Amino acid sequence: MNCTGKGNPTVVVENGLGDFSFDWTLVQSRTSIFTRICSYDRAGYAWSEPGPKPRTFAQINLELRDALAKLGERGPFVLVGHSFGGSVVRNFALTYPHEVAGMVLVDAAFEGQRVGIGEKRTIRLGEGAKGMSIPPPHEAMTESNKPSAQLYKPPAQPLDPMYSVLPPNAQKWQVWAQSRPELEDAENSQREWSGEYFAKWLVTQQAGTLGAIPLIVLTRAEGGYRDGDADVPAAQMEKERQEGQAKLALLSTNGKQVIVQSGHNMELQAPDDVAAAIREVVDAVRHRSKPSR
Helix, strand or coil: CEEECCCCCCEEEECCCCCCHHHHHHHHHHHCCCCCEEECCCCCCCCCCCCCCCCCHHHHHHHHHHHHHHCCCCCCEEEEEECHHHHHHHHHHHHCHHHEEEEEEECCCCCCCEEEEECCEEEECCCCCCCCCCCCCCCCCCHHHCCCCCCCCCCCCCCCHHHHHCCHHHHHHHHHHHCCHHHHHHHHHHHHHHHHHHHHHHCCCCCCCCCCCCEEEEEECCCCCCCCCCCCCHHHHHHHHHHHHHHHHHHCCCEEEEEECCCCCHHHHCHHHHHHHHHHHHHHHHHCCCCCC
16 A cells, blocks of 8 residues: 555545556645555455455455554545446445545446457446345455365566556566466456345345435546447447446535546546546545535
């Protein structure tokens, strides 16, 4: 965990799938000017050792809460969740409501979101759930919940051009972290169990479940879908995306949506917009007001 800056409330970043703490370098440097901010790597990511399985939202939440407590970082926190991480921070707020003061969702995943599963096939998040009972989180590693014995080590891939905005050392870390075998093992478990949460949220009214905390939902302006790329028309995917993102803003009675001219990885492509949203929520928490934009 990397914490910089001073001031309250402390901001805590939850990454998307396959993303790392150093991907937030640009946002963190901007945010640390006006408050304290912590980015971290989930268990099995980058420098973090594998954690107990299954990798449920509850398990990830418990480990983050433990890490913050052991480092002496005091809440309530402003949580920032990107993509998959948006769902993780939602569950954190539902589980530990008194420890969350505000939230920024950065092009976050949502229940019912259509995602590709190969060969142009798509599935809506939550539809593939198996109805498994989500086990309580635990801190102890046992033989039954350790990572798979035979981990697949992916070959090193060329660095995606979008990472060129990062400092040279962070670009090197990106190539190294993506090639760690523990990453895919952790992510497979995360994908499997996230569906159980999405399924529950699909069938239960979610508006207002986060109370009245200041909430800003950052949504990219265009989904970028093209006809022929998936088993449903591009227009349908875009409609579902827009509707799902708009519903995220209703999770709090003090929430709103902001459209950003950016791709999915706003922490790299629109760091000023992300930092501005964080600042607005931080100011709203400090002054107990509504986001202004």
